[in-house]
Amino acid sequence: MIRGVRGATTVTKNEAQEIEQATETLVREMVSQNALQPEQIAQVIVTATNDIDATFPAKAVRHLQGWQYVPVMCAQEIPVKGSLPLCIRVMMTVNTSLKQEEIKHVFLEGAIVLRPDLLKK
Template sequence: MMVRGVRGATTVKENDAALIESETETLVRAMVQANQIDPEQVAQVLITATGDIDAGFPAKALRNLDGWNYVPVMCAQEIPVKGSLSKCIRIMMTINTDIEQRLINHVFLENAVSLRPDLLKEGK
């Protein structure tokens, strides 16, 4: 087993708690599906949000997933770089897996697809 990072990011249209939670849940579910992740494999989940997202905690979304009760999750604020993507939620999920690093499927949704087009695989 190796420790691998799975990246994910999405954006929200509004700074709304319900929207922040639902978009984060959609992203996490997509990351889990794309990499066949079981919560027992997950060492931790780090979530950052840009400063214009403060109506709710994105990490709350993980409470909606079966089996994720004991997965350590932390939220932080993304550094405010001029010209960076606004209303953006980023996730770094650390997992234990036998999958080679180059085969990890990173997931970028909504306007976040512009962040790392080099990591997006064709057909995704």
């Protein structure tokens, strides 16, 4: 079955090292909580708010061990007034036997405020 796994995090500064570290931490947590292997991942879309431009957040994903064949794309979030700043979002499309309600979506740092309803598990 194909499922989507959502995740988001924030950084405190628009600095390449922090952006890459936060993205890697988020993706690793999404994979861990859903017991995924790279070959189960069809694609990863990473977005960032327009105040993040020191590096591509997706760069962190491309360097993970075993992920060289996972398609990854980076894009910019729509700049909605009042939206959460310095935010990185990930949408991972995966092949899994988990039911929709069993998927564990991961929100870290300041991004916890985005979907507290998905964190109740």
